[in-house]
Amino acid sequence: MPVRLLMGNQAIAYGAVEAGVQVAAGYPGTPSSEIMATLSKLAPRHNFHAEWSVNEKVALEVAAGAAFAGARAICTMKQVGLNVAADPLMTLAYLGVRGGLVLLVADDPGPHSSQNEQDTRYFAKFAKLPVLDPATPAEAREMTRYAFELSEKLELPVILRPTTRTCHAYQDIRISDEYNPRPVSGFKRDRRWICLPTVARQRHPILNRQQEQARALLEQSPFNEERKGGKATRTGIIACGVAVGYVHESLALAGLAEDVDVLKLGTPYPLPAEPVLSFIRRMDRVLVVEELEPVVEEQVITLAWKHGLSVSISGKHDYVVPREGELDVDRVLVSVGAFSGIETKAVAATTDNKLPALPVRPPVMCAGCPHRASYYAFKKAAEGLDVVFAGDIGCYTLGVAPPLKAVDTSLCMGASVTVANGLHWAEPERRQVAFLGDSTFFHTGIAGLINAVYNKANITVVVLDNHTTAMTGHQPHPGTGQTVVGEPAQAIDIAALARACGVEFVRVVDPLVPTKAIREAREAMEFPGPSVVVMSKPCVAKNKRGFRYEVASPELCNGCRICVDELGCPAILPGPEAPVISLNCAGCALCVRICPSGAIRRVS
Amino acid sequence: MKNFDLVVAGVGGQGIILASRVVSNAAIAAGMEVRTSEVLGMAQREGPVTSHVRMGRNIQGALIPSGQADALLGFELSETVRNLYLLKPGGTVVTSTTTIVPTTVVLGLSSYNREELMAHLRQTVSNLVTVNAERLAREASNVKALNSVLLGTLAAIDKLPIPAAALRETLLSIVPARLHEVNERAFDLGYRSIGVS
Ligand SMILES: Cc1ncc(C[n+]2csc(CCOP(=O)(O)OP(=O)(O)O)c2C)c(N)n1
Ligand code: SF4
Numbered sequence: 001m002p003v004r005l006l007m008g009n010q011a012i013a014y015g016a017v018e019a020g021v022q023v024a025a026g027y028p029g030t031p032s033s034e035i036m037a038t039l040s041k042l043a044p045r046h047n048f049h050a051e052w053s054v055n056e057k058v059a060l061e062v063a064a065g066a067a068f069a070g071a072r073a074i075c076t077m078k079q080v081g082l083n084v085a086a087d088p089l090m091t092l093a094y095l096g097v098r099g100g101l102v103l104l105v106a107d108d109p110g111p112h113s114s115q116n117e118q119d120t121r122y123f124a125k126f127a128k129l130p131v132l133d134p135a136t137p138a139e140a141r142e143m144t145r146y147a148f149e150l151s152e153k154l155e156l157p158v159i160l161r162p163t164t165r166t167c168h169a170y171q172d173i174r175i176s177d178e179y180n181p182r183p184v185s186g187f188k189r190d191r192r193w194i195c196l197p198t199v200a201r202q203r204h205p206i207l208n209r210q211q212e213q214a215r216a217l218l219e220q221s222p223f224n225e226e227r228k229g230g231k232a233t234r235t236g237i238i239a240c241g242v243a244v245g246y247v248h249e250s251l252a253l254a255g256l257a258e259d260v261d262v263l264k265l266g267t268p269y270p271l272p273a274e275p276v277l278s279f280i281r282r283m284d285r286v287l288v289v290e291e292l293e294p295v296v297e298e299q300v301i302t303l304a305w306k307h308g309l310s311v312s313i314s315g316k317h318d319y320v321v322p323r324e325g326e327l328d329v330d331r332v333l334v335s336v337g338a339f340s341g342i343e344t345k346a347v348a349a350t351t352d353n354k355l356p357a358l359p360v361r362p363p364v365m366c367a368g369c370p371h372r373a374s375y376y377a378f379k380k381a382a383e384g385l386d387v388v389f390a391g392d393i394g395c396y397t398l399g400v401a402p403p404l405k406a407v408d409t410s411l412c413m414g415a416s417v418t419v420a421n422g423l424h425w426a427e428p429e430r431r432q433v434a435f436l437g438d439s440t441f442f443h444t445g446i447a448g449l450i451n452a453v454y455n456k457a458n459i460t461v462v463v464l465d466n467h468t469t470a471m472t473g474h475q476p477h478p479g480t481g482q483t484v485v486g487e488p489a490q491a492i493d494i495a496a497l498a499r500a501c502g503v504e505f506v507r508v509v510d511p512l513v514p515t516k517a518i519r520e521a522r523e524a525m526e527f528p529g530p531s532v533v534v535m536s537k538p539c540v541a542k543n544k545r546g547f548r549y550e551v552a553s554p555e556l557c558n559g560c561r562i563c564v565d566e567l568g569c570p571a572i573l574p575g576p577e578a579p580v581i582s583l584n585c586a587g588c589a590l591c592v593r594i595c596p597s598g599a600i601r602r603v604s
Numbered sequence: 605m606k607n608f609d610l611v612v613a614g615v616g617g618q619g620i621i622l623a624s625r626v627v628s629n630a631a632i633a634a635g636m637e638v639r640t641s642e643v644l645g646m647a648q649r650e651g652p653v654t655s656h657v658r659m660g661r662n663i664q665g666a667l668i669p670s671g672q673a674d675a676l677l678g679f680e681l682s683e684t685v686r687n688l689y690l691l692k693p694g695g696t697v698v699t700s701t702t703t704i705v706p707t708t709v710v711l712g713l714s715s716y717n718r719e720e721l722m723a724h725l726r727q728t729v730s731n732l733v734t735v736n737a738e739r740l741a742r743e744a745s746n747v748k749a750l751n752s753v754l755l756g757t758l759a760a761i762d763k764l765p766i767p768a769a770a771l772r773e774t775l776l777s778i779v780p781a782r783l784h785e786v787n788e789r790a791f792d793l794g795y796r797s798i799g800v801s
Contacts, residue, residue: 168641328667357714361682363651584649
C-alpha cells in the first residue's frame with residue numbers, strides 16, 4: 001500500500017470503495033464535490049455506478065432506492081444541499097435501509113463558499129440519524145468504512161459530516177486499491193418501504209428505539225478517545241471534529257498540555273454516554289469545543305443534569321467558544337485562555353507594525369467569462385427601463401460587483417426565477433429579469449419557470465448557459481451530453497424545454513456578439529408574457545481560445561475608458577496612454593466589439 | 605527534527621497549489637508526515653490563494669496559527685504582505701516582486717502602493733529574499749514557470765527540511781514530461797538568483 005498525499009474528499013472516496021460501494025449519487029457543492037469526482041474515476045475500473053444527479057433530492061432518492069435493494073450506496077452534497085433533500089431524508093429515517101447508505105454532507109463553517117453556515121449535526125438529530133464528525137482526512141476515510149457497517153447494523157442511513165478543513169485538507173495516507181463488494185441481496189417486497197400513515201405509526205417507535213441502539217454502538221466505536229494531560233487534573237476539554245487538533249495545539253501554545261485532559265468525540269449524535277460520563281465524572285470543570293452549533297454541548301449538559309453531576313460546563317452558551325464562523329488555533333487559544341483564567345498572549349506575529357493599505361482582491365469572473373457579456377447586454381438593454389435583476393447561485397453571482405452591479409437578489413439555487421415571480425406579483429408594472437446558470441436551471445430553476453407560465457407571471461428568464469457547472473469545479477450536468485464518468489449522454493436542450501413549458505418567446509443568443517445580444521435582451525424584456533433567453537457560450541476556464549487581444553497603438557485609442565470602466569475585465573488595466581490588455585486575456589473579443597474607435601486587435 | 609510550517613501565498617492562477625503540492629510530496633518522500641490546506645476562493649482565478657503546508661511529526665491540524673510559520677513563499681507582493689501575520693518573528697520570506705493589480709484598484713475602489721509594500725517588507729522582515737520571478741520565468745521561456753522559479757529560490761535559502769535536489773526531483777516528477785526542460789531551467793534560475801535580484 002503506497003503512501004499518498006490525499007485530500008480528505010479523496011480519502012472519503014477511497015474509503016467508500018474499500019467498503020464496496022455499489023451506487024454513488026450526488027450533486028456538486030463546495031466543499032464536497034471532489035468525492036464524486038474521485039469516485040467517478042474509480043467507478044469504471046471497479047464497475048460500480050456513479051452519477052451526478054439533477055439535484056440533491058434526486059441524488060438521495062437514487063441512493064435510497066439502491067439501498068432498499070440491498071446495495072451499498074453513498075450520496076454526496078454540501079450542507080445546503082441537504083435542505084433540498086430534506087423531504088426524502090425525514091421519511092427515509094422511518095423506512096430505513098437494507099444496504100448501507102452513507103449520506104455525506106460537507107459543512108462549511110466560515111462560511112467560505114456557501115450562502116449560510118448551517119450545522120448538519122442538528123439535521124441528523126432532527127432526522128434521528130447517527131452522524132460522524134471526522135477530525136482529519138485519515139479519520140474521514142476510516143469513518144466512511146465504519147459508516148457503511150453501522151448503517152447496515154442499524155438499518156438506518158448514517159450521516160458523515162466533514163467540514164471544509166477535512167474535505168480540502170491533504171494528508172499522507174496509505175491507501176489500498178481493494179474493491180470487494182458483496183452481492184446485492186435484491187429488492188424484497190415489504191410494507192416497510194411504503195410510507196403510509198399506518199407504517200409511520202409502526203416505524204416511529206422503532207426509530208426512537210434505534211437511537212439507544214445507535215448510542216450503544218457508537219460508545220464502542222474507535223472514534224471517541226481520551227487523552228490524559230499527564231498531571232492529575234479535574235479540568236477537561238471535550239473536543240469534536242477538526243476542533244480536536246486546534247485544542248491540542250492551543251493547549252501546547254498556552255503551556256497547558258499537561259494540565260488538561262482532552263476527550264475527543266467523533267460521534268456527536270447520538271452522544272456516546274459512556275465515555276462522556278466517565279470523563280465528566282472526574283472533572284470539576286469541562287469546556288466543550290466544537291465548530292458551529294452547540295450540538296454536543298447541549299447533550300453533555302443534559303447528560304450531566306440527568307446524572308445529577310455538579311460539573312460546570314462551559315462552551316457556547318456562556319460565550320467562551322464562538323458560535324459563528326470557522327474555528328482555528330487563534331480563536332480556540334482565546335477560548336482555552338478564558339476557560340483556564342490565564343492570559344494567552346496573542347501570538348507575536350511579524351505584523352505588529354502597522355500594515356500599509358492592501359488592495360481589496362475579491363474573486364471576480366475570469367477574463368473572457370461569457371457571463372460578463374450576458375450581463376453587459378442586459379444592462380445596456382435595460383437602460384431607461386425600470387427592471388429588477390433577480391440573481392442566483394453560480395459564478396455569475398460575482399456579477400454583483402462593480403462595474404456590472406447586475407445582481408439585485410440571491411437567495412438559494414433556483415430562487416432567481418421564483419423570487420422574480422413574487423417580485424412580479426408585488427409590482428406587476430415593473431419588469432423582472434431572472435439570471436441563472438444551466439446547472440441551476442436543471443437543479444431547481446425549471447420548476448419556477450413552469451410556475452411563471454402557469455400563473456402568468458410575465459418575467460424574463462435568462463439562462464447563462466456555459467455548458468458546465470463552473471462554480472463548483474466544472475462538473476457535467478444534464479445539458480452537457482456527458483455523464484460523470486465521461487460517457488456520452490443525451491444532451492437535454494434548455495430552449496426546447498422552455499418551449500415545452502409553454503414559453504412563447506425563447507431565443508438562443510451568443511452573448512459575445514453584443515449588438516445582437518442587446519437587441520434580443522430588449523425584445524425579451526418587452527415581450528408581453530414570460531420570456532426566456534438562453535445565453536449560450538462555453539466557460540472560458542475550460543475552453544481556452546488560442547489567441548488574445550491588445551490595443552493596436554495608443555494613437556487609435558480615444559481615451560474613453562469604456563473597456564476599463566464598463567466591463568470590469570481583470571485583463572484590462574488602465575495604462576499611461578491607452579489601456580493595457582494583459583496576458584490573461586482569453587480572447588473573448590467583447591472589448592473589441594464595444595470599442596468605439598476600433599483600437600483593439602488580435603494577437604496570436 | 606523540528607516541525608516546519610510553510611505558507612505559500614499569491615493570486616489564483618499563479619501556480620500556488622502546484623508549488624504547495626511539490627513541497628508536500630517532497631516532504632513525504634523525505635519521510636515526514638504532512639498536512640496541507642488552502643483557503644481557496646472559488647473556480648475563478650484572480651482571488652487570493654493561501655496554502656498552508658505543515659511537515660514533521662504529530663501534526664495537529666492543517667492550519668498554521670498566526671505567528672507560527674517558519675517561512676512564507678510569496679508569489680505576489682501585496683499577497684505576501686497580507687499573509688505576514690502568519691510568519692513567526694525571525695521567520696523567512698521569499699517573495700516574487702510580481703504585482704497583480706485587481707479590478708477594485710482599476711475602478712478606484714482600493715489602492716495598490718508598490719513602494720509602500722516593499723518598504724514594509726524590508727522594515728519588518730529580517731530574513732527577506734526578493735526575486736523577480738516573472739522575469740526569470742520568462743527567461744526560462746514560460747511565464748507559467750513562475751512557481752518553479754520560486755521553488756528554486758526557496759530551495760536555495762536552505763531553510764526547508766528538504767534537500768534542494770529532492771525538491772527539484774519532486775517538481776519534475778509532478779509536471780508533465782514535455783514541460784520538464786522549462787521547469788528545470790526555471791528552478792535553476794530561481795536557485796541561482798539569490799542576491800542578484
Ligand atoms: C442546494 C445547493 N446545492 C449546491 C450548491 C453549490 N453550488 C453553488 S453554484 C452551483 C452551480 C453553478 O452552476 P451553474 O448554475 O451552471 O453556473 P456556473 O457556475 O456554471 O456559472 C452549485 C452546484 C448550492 N449553493 N446550493
Ligand atoms: S470559471 Fe467559467 S463561468 Fe466561472 S467565472 Fe470563469 S469563465 Fe466564468
